[in-house]
Amino acid sequence: MAKDAALTGGKLASAPTSNLDGCTDFSYTGGPAPDPARMKAEADVEAKAKDLNKKADELEADPEPKPGASAEGSAKAAEKSAKDARLFADAALATADLAGKREERDKAFVAAGGASFGKDGLRELAAPSDAKTAEGIGAGSSLAELKTAYDAKGMKAGSNGRFQVPVDGKPDWIYEFTVNGEKVGSVSMINPKSKCS
Known part of the structure; x- marks a missing residue:
């Protein structure tokens, strides 16, 4: 998805919250x-x-x-x-x-x-805190629930310490889950092949 098309949809704020490394990050409307x-x-x-x-x-x-x-x-x-x-x-x-x-x-x-755009378009979608994956995992889900939902689908710990698993039906995209203690802290969908600059 191209940045201009995403911005015209009204779900993202019109001004970026970061331009670090050549990626442009936008919060959702009403966000920071x-x-x-x-x-x-x-x-x-x-x-x-x-x-x-x-x-x-x-x-x-x-x-x-x-x-x-x-x-x-x-x-x-x-x-x-x-x-x-x-x-x-x-x-x-x-x-x-x-x-x-x-x-x-x-x-x-x-x-x-929010949404982060790199040189090739959409690079990452960070879910709002109340969003859940199709398997029912979101912020606040337990680590045990995360493992039950995704271990059989090939979930592994990424180099950044976050749990990663391929997204069904979306080649090149992965879910990335942060975990704080025994709870999921956040959920993102990331295209690791998409670069910032």
């Missing part, structure tokens, strides 16, 4: 309003991580200069090495900050429900 300060913080962290990682990648592509035999040449090589190490450390910290922003965005998105 966009938070300009949070969205700016996401954009700033993303831009910083991209810039520092690009610089670090350029350093890795350049061959390391050989220190000269003189003390001055050795000192310059050591200074460059320290500067490069600082850049790699800053890039790693910026990447960690970006991962934190992604985690915050993902938690807010599945808690509120």
